[in-house]
Amino acid sequence: DARVTQTPRDKVTEMGQEVTMRCQPILGHNTVFWYRQTMMQGLELLAYFRNRAPLDDSGMPKDRFSAEMPDATLATLKIQPSEPRDSAVYFCASGRPEGLRNEQFFGPGTRLTVL
Amino acid sequence: DQQVKQNSPSLSVQEGRISILNCDYTNSMFDYFLWYKKYPAEGPTFLISISSIKDKNEDGRFTVFLNKSAKHLSLHIVPSQPGDSAVYFCAASGTGAGSYQLTFGKGTKLSVIP
Numbered sequence: 001d002a003r004v005t006q007t008p009r010d011k012v013t014e015m016g017q018e019v020t021m022r023c024q025p026i027l028g029h030n031t032v033f034w035y036r037q038t039m040m041q042g043l044e045l046l047a048y049f050r051n052r053a054p055l056d057d058s059g060m061p062k063d064r065f066s067a068e069m070p071d072a073t074l075a076t077l078k079i080q081p082s083e084p085r086d087s088a089v090y091f092c093a094s095g096r097p098e099g100l101r102n103e104q105f106f107g108p109g110t111r112l113t114v115l
Numbered sequence: 116d117q118q119v120k121q122n123s124p125s126l127s128v129q130e131g132r133i134s135i136l137n138c139d140y141t142n143s144m145f146d147y148f149l150w151y152k153k154y155p156a157e158g159p160t161f162l163i164s165i166s167s168i169k170d171k172n173e174d175g176r177f178t179v180f181l182n183k184s185a186k187h188l189s190l191h192i193v194p195s196q197p198g199d200s201a202v203y204f205c206a207a208s209g210t211g212a213g214s215y216q217l218t219f220g221k222g223t224k225l226s227v228i229p
Contacts, residue, residue, distance in 0.1 A: 042219060042220070043204065045216050045217075045218075048215065050215060055215070093158075101147070104161070104217060106160070107158050108156075108158045109156075109157075
């Protein structure tokens with residue numbers, strides 16, 4: 001049963017600390033997305049990669065957020081320094097867009113709380 | 116500017132009846148549409164999709180209808196079951212080269228009452 005995995009599932013940290021979230025996409029998927037879910041904004045796209053190359057990170061605050069994909073099995077989202085307004089659930093999703101089809105499959109999320 | 120809108124934040128339906136969830140979009144470049152279901156503390160789960168070359172797609176109890184001229188789609192669940200209680204997100208994308216991202220609505224919380 002292929003699934004997207006994310007670690008950690010929960011993270012509580014203090015303002016100013018660095019936070020790193022990890023994602024393992026489904027094997028064979030070539031597109032990886034990072035989303036943030038908040039009550040006010042719903043699901044916001046932060047950044048995404050295709051074949052490990054960053055295609056769009058316009059949804060990310062550039063000064064503190066960075067996203068990388070060091071290899072095909074690992075994507076990371078880093079926040080440094082973290083702020084209370086970053087508290088949200090962060091989802092990773094992967095997919096393999098082909099022709100007319102464009103489904104994305106989501107991981108369970110990382111719930112981040114910044115105190 | 117919200118390009119995908121789900122105007123009903125919540126919906127309650129009796130078990131066994133039909134649930135109809137609605138979604139409107141504004142971007143005429145969207146040509147692929149999806150519905151996701153989300154339980155608390157889990158990630159969204161892909162449910163059903165439809166491309167703009169169709170106006171209906173069925174999968175078991177779930178049917179999605181697309182009205183391109185009205186830029187409107189709906190998800191019908193028949194019959195509704197208590198396990199269908201979740202938040203449902205509508206999403207849309209283009210399918211041209213480079214159109215990989217999905218734009219999501221803010222969700223509709225469905226409660227199916229036993």
